[in-house]
Amino acid sequence: MSTHPEWNGYELLASGDGQRLEQWNGRVILRPESAALWPWKERSSLPSWEGCYSGDRATGGTWKWIQPLPDPCSVSYGDLSFQIRPTNSKHLGLFPEQSVNWDWIREIINTRGHQDKVQDPDLDPGKKPEMRVLNLFGYTGGASLAAAKAGASVTHVDAAKAMVGWCSENARISGLSKAPIRYIVEDSLTFLQREIRRGNRYDAIIMDPPSFGRGKGGELWRLSEHLPFLLDTAQEALSDQPLFLLLNTYSDSLDDLAQSMIAKRLSRLGGTLEAVELSLLGTIDQQTLPCGLSHRWSAKP
Secondary structure, eight states: OOOOTTEESEEEEEEETTEEEEEETTEEEEEEOTTOOSOOSSGGGSOOOSEEEOSSSSSSOOEEESSOOOSSOEEEETTEEEEOOOOSSSOOSOOGGGHHHHHHHHHHIIIIIHHHHHTOTTSOTTSOOOOEEEEETOTTOHHHHHHHHTTOEEEEEESOHHHHHHHHHHHHHTTOTTSOEEEEESOHHHHHHHHHHHTOOBSEEEEOOOSEEEOTTOOEEEHHHHHHHHHHHHHHTBOSSOOEEEEEEOTTTOOHHHHHHHHHHHHTTOSEEEEEEEEEEOTTTOOEEEEEEEEEEEOOO
């Protein structure tokens, strides 16, 4: 896919030799990209970087700036706005390739979620139907904002307090400061297990787990080890009439056997399951950059 026309302030320009060249709010930024295994194309026509993250990994490098980003600095996707700023890693607080999932989340809630709730015989006719969405490993909240814009009640969970605060900032500048978003600083799996014990269930669950990480209390997280239990636990936290479950994984973190395990577990729910390859297209080199895989389960319409 190309950079979506609804983006204002973001553009993938080109990629190659383990790097990606992007434009963020008018600044040209060069960052490491392990998926860019090919040599640069159109090298002579590429603009010079104004910001660069050194090193070939997500962490352990440093930022160098010829022309820093403005402070504050934001980009937007349709009616969603996001603060961006350099972090201690190579990231700027946003994964633009996820915009196709935000569109899917909004569409499925708007076209099927509220309709299913209205048809619920246990719902008070005088009460507005509520779609309950849980976003685990929520980062800075792109998926949470998309669900909230569609009218859902959202619980946003991340172990990093700074990321949860960043999501709240994004909600504010997106006009969602009064939206029913609950912000939780907690290890995602720990929170999920606690919600099950409390009897709390969700109509939709979104998960974007990292390959490696540590929880709020320093717990070590390895996706390859924890994913089967995470999937089983998430299914237990779904309501009796769930709408969807969205899981993001990345090409370098799981092998084909693990992908098969994901499909087998999600297929237990019935409904429909699709695997969507995420990508961005460079506007200068026309090179497709793979950005991971999304597993989308949804109930039958």
